[in-house]
Ligand SMILES: [Zn+2]
C-alpha cells in the first residue's frame with residue numbers, strides 16, 4: 001500500500017473502525033480482510049487457460065473477442081461473500097486485496113508495461129441510479145492505485161436492451177446482449193492500445209467478450225480481462241449473472 005493510502009486508512013480507522021469485508025469483524029487499519037476469511041478463499045493458482053480464462057478451456061468452441069483472461073479464486077464460501085459485499089458497496093477492502101494480486105500477476109507475466117489503460121464492465125444507467133455504484137470500477141480503480149496505469153470507467157456503457165427478452169430465442173438473446181455494450185468515449189484513448197478490462201466474476205465469458213468487441217471496434221488492439229472470481233462452467237450460480 002502506498003504511504004498516502006496508509007495514512008488515509010489510519011485516519012479513517014479512528015472514526016470508522018476497519019471491518020473485514022467478508023464477515024464484518026473488526027480488523028486492523030492496514031488489513032484488508034481477516035485471517036479466517038483469507039484462509040477460506042480457494043485460489044485457482046495456474047489451473048486455468050490464460051487465453052479464455054476458464055478452468056476447462058473453451059477456446060476451441062467459443063469465438064472470444066478478448067485475448068487473455070485471469071482470475072484468482074473460486075466463487076464460493078468467503079470468496080462468494082466477498083464479491084457480494086463488493087456488489088453491495090462495503091467490500092472495497094476485498095477489491096483492494098485482489099487488486100494487489102492483479103498488480104503482481106501483471107508484473108510477473110511481463111504485462112504491466114504493455115497495458116495502456118484500465119477500464120471496467122459497465123452497469124446500466126438504471127442500476128447506477130439505484131446503487132450509485134459500479135463494483136467492477138472499484139476493482140479497476142484499485143488496480144490503478146497499485147500499478148499507476150491510467151483508469152477510465154467511462155469508455156463503455158450498458159443499455160437496458162437485455163431486459164424483457166423471454167420471448168426471444170437463445171441466438172436473438174445473444175445478439176441483443178452483444179449490442180447492449182457500446183463504446184462511447186474518444187477512440188484515441190484506445191486506438192492501437194492494450195486495455196485491461198475488469199469485472200468481479202468470470203462465468204461464461206460472454207459479457208467480457210461483448211465488451212472486448214466494443215473496445216476493438218473502437219480500435220483497441222488487445223484486451224486483457226481480469227476478474228476476481230470464477231464460476232466454473234456448468235456450475236453457474238444465478239447470483240453471479242451480470
Ligand atoms: Zn472475515
Ligand SMILES: [Zn+2]
Pocket residue numbers: 049050051052053054056057058059060
Ligand atoms: Zn482456453
